[in-house]
Amino acid sequence: MEQGRDEFFMARCLQLARLGAGHVAPNPMVGAVLVCEGRIIGEGYHRHYGQGHAEVNCIASVRTEDRHLIPRSTIYVSLEPCAHHGKTPPCADLIVAEGIPECVIGCIDIFAKVAGKGIARLEAAGVRVKTGVLEAECKALNSRFFTFHGLQRPYVVLKWAQSSNGFIAAEGGRPVRISHPVTDRLVHKWRSEEAAILVGAKTAQGDNPRLNNRLWSGRQPLRIIIDLNDKVPASHQVYDKSQPTVFVTTKAKPDQDHILVDGVQSLLPQLLQELHARSVQSVLVEGGAYTLQHFINDGLWDEARVITGANPLPTGVVAPTLHGAVLEDTLLLETDRLFFYRHG
Template structure:
């Protein structure tokens, strides 16, 4: 590995610390280097807070501030050039007279999309663009998918028995994944903007769909209930976390509980995906049930699949797990009796 690439890898590590907290902004990390020594680093920690470049410069110690004008700034995404929640980072870089900037990839957001690079270049900043570009785009895959494909990043997740069943035949719940895996699932929830379940899962499992076993923010809860037959006594209607009900009957905007009307004439999953884009929701993790998950697979509307298999559990005459057509196995891990496989839709 090139020495300089180490600094960009550090930017990507820092960026990931903001995962689940910055949307609709991207996750970004920045490192300031002078003579192969890091003198400052930072990341975008949550939406509305200072950007990575700002935090990086603020972290520089008093003894090193004199070296800012003789340093190289590494940043995992093109510095912004527009006024949003915070002032443009490109202006700050110019103001601080940083002579060299290494950028992993361009920002696809229409308000940036090369404007930050143009502003820095016009100010005489020495630029290098494209270091670890593929890795940086993958780190921000939710953000890039949203702005380039005009839809949220879609993750499918389910747990299945050794004989590929996800529930009993009467839809009653079976605890398939172990306690340690469940903590990981809650971590996953906290990393995404929203979480989606179907009517039967909501009715039979009565899930909270919140983050409880690990620190993290709750995703927006989404449920498909076309005929509005779910009882309001379910956890989903406790109004403790923002919840959206996709249905065919009414459209009501509420602060904690909203109803989003879709039709039966067009694919429900396509309408839901379009609605999430319109609502500026950049990612969704689909947790079930089997019919809803299979609909996303059949419509080829998915980016990742995370499948948990417990090799010690067999369910007689149960509900069959979804059939994942295509997809490339990226990696796998074992957590005691649970085997987790991670797929990408290629």
């Protein structure tokens, strides 16, 4: 089959895969289509964590009158079919059992139990396999999954709001409204999309934030508070038990979920290692400046989203400085300008 067609059907796999956003983590989003002589006879995607994979849903969607076409079809799938018994049986076995002669794959799975084994199983059974179609797009779709398994740490998204002249808070750390209410809504959507949200002690202490998702539908993130010296009062909202919360500390906290660290030396690598062990696939770091700057200086970030409000402040807490950032996109939202960077 010519190159353009493979890309066309893989693009459809990506469209389908995205429909699983917010429902499949820590699994990757995956889409699949089954094509016979240029006609799509089946489509599917991974809808919910623990439920059928894209290939299973795709094959199940084929109409009775088209089922005889399956052994003459090509299956397109955005991620290598699995070869292991997880919560569902191996998809590579299903493709073989259905007699599908050809499989076109977007990118190879990085998850150790799959990595190349799905392809090996297909090829051993005589299925023709082609890989790397829209590979960059397929990997980018699951950047959290690939970072988590490849770098053995959560995917880190930095976020802050700054005044038009670069302050994130007023003098003395007094919180002020910087962003437009519509942007706040978008930020809550972002909170619903990440596994965890993290702030430093001074933000938890001074702003007394709830760190939840109230302005969007969907999941509540795990709250992570870096409070090495137990400075945040127990009366503050991060102690309200309304959602799972973990404190990063140098002293054990018997009544609270906590992560013990040795001290400030290599704090962030230690913390991210522990979050990886707890299967936390992504973290939204919301401040303050000190905390954000530590992630930046340690090179432990993947994306930064900077919201610049319409008004200046006379003085205040200076916004962090990004290093090695590549501007990917901008957005004008009411009176705010949003800048989206990736770590280059």
